[in-house]
Amino acid sequence: xxxxxxxxxxxxxxxxxxxxxxxxxxxxxxxxxxxxxxxxxxxxxxxxxxxxxxxxxxxxxxxxxxxxxxxxxxxxxxxxxxxxxxxxxxxxxxxxxxxxxxxxxxxxx
Amino acid sequence: xxxxxxxxxxxxxxxxxxxxxxxxxxxxxxxxxxxxxxxxxxxxxxxxxxxxxxxxxxxxxxxxxxxxxxxxxxxxxxxxxxxxxxxxxxxxxxxxxxxxxxxxxxxxxxxxxxxxxxxxxxxxxxxxxxxxxxxxxxxxxxxxxxxxxxxxxxxxxxxxxxxxxxxxxxxxxxxxxxxxxxxxxxxxxxxxxxxxxxxxxxxxxxxxxxxxxxxxxxxxxxxxxxxxxxxxxxxxxxxxxxxxxxxxxxxxxxxxxxxxxxxxxxxxxxxxxxxxxxxxxxxxxxxxxxxxxxxxxxxxxxxxxxxxxxx
Numbered sequence: 023x024x025x026x027x028x029x030x031x032x033x034x035x036x037x038x039x040x041x042x043x044x045x046x047x048x049x050x051x052x053x054x055x056x057x058x059x060x061x062x063x064x065x066x067x068x069x070x071x072x073x074x075x076x077x078x079x080x081x082x083x084x085x086x087x088x089x090x091x092x093x094x095x096x097x098x099x100x101x102x103x104x105x106x107x108x109x110x111x112x113x114x115x116x117x118x119x120x121x122x123x124x125x126x127x128x129x130x131x
Numbered sequence: 132x133x134x135x136x137x138x139x140x141x142x143x144x145x146x147x148x149x150x151x152x153x154x155x156x157x158x159x160x161x162x163x164x165x166x167x168x169x170x171x172x173x174x175x176x177x178x179x180x181x182x183x184x185x186x187x188x189x190x191x192x193x194x195x196x197x198x199x200x201x202x203x204x205x206x207x208x209x210x211x212x213x214x215x216x217x218x219x220x221x222x223x224x225x226x227x228x229x230x231x232x233x234x235x236x237x238x239x240x241x242x243x244x245x246x247x248x249x250x251x252x253x254x255x256x257x258x259x260x261x262x263x264x265x266x267x268x269x270x271x272x273x274x275x276x277x278x279x280x281x282x283x284x285x286x287x288x289x290x291x292x293x294x295x296x297x298x299x300x301x302x303x304x305x306x307x308x309x310x311x312x313x314x315x316x317x318x319x320x321x322x323x324x325x326x327x328x329x330x331x332x333x334x335x336x337x338x339x340x341x342x343x344x345x346x347x348x349x350x351x352x353x354x355x356x357x358x359x360x361x362x363x364x365x366x367x368x369x370x371x372x373x374x375x376x377x378x379x380x381x382x383x384x385x386x387x388x389x390x391x392x393x394x395x396x397x398x399x400x401x402x403x404x405x406x407x408x409x410x411x412x413x414x415x416x417x418x419x420x421x422x423x424x425x426x427x428x429x430x431x432x433x434x435x436x437x438x439x440x441x442x
Contacts, residue, residue: 054399056347056407059340060414072402076347079315080402083322083339085332100312108319 023047023129025088025111028067031125032090034115037097038105046087049126051119055080069126071119075100082108092119138246139271143239149282151239153275159241160234162274163255163264169194172201172222176211179203179221190252192262193225199254199262201225231256234263238274241266298364300324305357306349306375311401314350318343321360328364334436337415338369341432344412345373351398351408353377353428362436368417371432380423387413387421 026043029036048066052058058068058080068086070077071093078101081089088111091097097105097112105112115122143154169192170179182191183205190204203225211217211224232241232253244253245268255264302324304317322339342360349356356375363370385391387409394404409430413419418433 053402054405054407055402056344056405056411059344060407060411070402074311074401076311076315076402079319079343083318083343084336 023126025067025113027129028088028090028126029113031129032113032115032117032122034090034113034117036112037091037102037114038110038112040088040109040111044087044111049123050086051123053119058084058086069119069122071095073097073101075104077101078104078108078110078112081110087111088113090115090122092117092122138249139242139268139275141242141275143243149286150279153278153282154239154242155237157238157274157278158234159232159236159238159255159266160264162238162241162270163234163266164270165264167192167262167265169262170203170221171195172225173220176203176208176217176219176221176224180208180217183208190265192229192254192265193221194262197261199229199231199256201227202229202252202254204251229254232266233257238271241271245271298328299362301359301361303357303359304346305355306346306353307355308350308353310350310355314346315343317346317358317360325362325369328362330436334434338371338434340415341371341412341434344408345371345430345432347403348408348412348430349373349375351394351403352380356427364436367436369434369436371430371434373428373430373432375427375429377425377427379425380421380428383421383423 024043024045046065046067048063049069050058050061050063050066051069053070053072055076064085066086067088067090068081069090069092071091073091073095077089091112091114094116096114117125141150168182168186170182172193172195179191183189190202192199193201193203203221207224230244230248230250230253232244232255234255234257252265252267254262255266257263302317302320306314318339321342322335325335325338342358346358349358353375354377356373358371358373361370380386389410390406392404392406398404412432416432417435420431422429
């Protein structure tokens with residue numbers, strides 16, 4: 023799935039758009055960054071309801087393709103700035119984490 | 132005048148060569164404030180006080196035409212207030228022995244004179260002995276900060292350039308308790324450096340995870356410390372050394388088991404403290420050792436930069 027398709031699926035909004043519409047084929051959902059660091063997946067997006075700078079640092083370390091923030095939250099300014107600097111896509115959605123995952127799972131089938 | 136507060140704590144001879152070069156290269160005219168407010172000797176102390184208040188300044192040069200005849204300061208105003216002589220002309224209260232600087236003197240003079248004469252400001256004259264500006268310790272501090280920032284940027288650029296051209300690198304960052312904003316900078320920079328050297332992405336990820344977990348551990352659990360990353364291309368390995376200043380881990384064995392956590396709810400709400408930090412670091416390491424006492428914890432990690440061969 024492309025990030026742009028993800029935005030449509032979750033009725034989301036771009037916070038930090040990226041030049042290349044990156045593809046991802048997996049999703050990691052967690053509000054615990056240590057859990058994200060443990061996972062060994064590739065080409066995934068990170069779905070979380072956290073909005074701190076550390077989300078971007080974590081996502082960058084594990085080469086996540088982008089970050090989807092749920093529950094209608096907006097990134098904290100420091101998070102947004104860091105994502106812009108790192109060129110890491112950030113999307114936000116009004117859906118809850120559960121609903122967002124349902125929406126993403128729906129289009130995987 | 133309360134002098135000691137005006138001094139600039141820079142040794143004009145023995146500081147680092149970059150600083151010494153800077154304070155000789157910068158001239159007084161580069162640092163001074165050029166818009167000059169002044170008053171005349173026959174004006175009253177009240178006039179002087181109003182001028183200072185309206186412009187948020189603490190001293191004014193006193194001029195007769197283009198000639199500097201004295202300087203009146205906030206201290207003089209306070210003295211006049213205390214003696215009920217605010218209606219008197221300024222010339223009765225001003226300092227006549229004015230120490231001046233010349234505009235083409237190096238900034239180092241300004242710094243040593245602030246220390247030597249203990250005044251808050253010096254009028255600046257040009258070669259024709261005309262008043263062209265005023266220099267205060269604040270002017271000097273602001274300019275020095277800006278210039279030092281530029282120097283540091285230049286220095287950092289030169290350093291990273293030099294590091295990129297050789298195979299190894301060495302990075303060290305300091306952490307502070309609960310300073311979540313700083314945490315992660317080392318791992319971000321480490322990742323960038325390793326990427327530049329075209330190391331396998333899986334290795335880079337393992338190094339970055341270890342560095343990040345160790346940084347985070349210090350921020351969450353310790354009083355602060357340092358984390359150092361050393362990459363040696365010839366040896367084909369990355370070493371990470373995390374050393375903090377306490378209070379130590381009472382039960383290291385438990386800390387190494389997954390899910391064991393002593394983090395507070397607040398830390399957990401930030402996405403950390405899941406009890407994965409040390410086990411996770413150990414998982415990505417080829418060699419891992421930990422020593423802990425109330426004086427501090429030291430974790431040493433080695434990661435080989437060749438792909439791990441199957442055991």
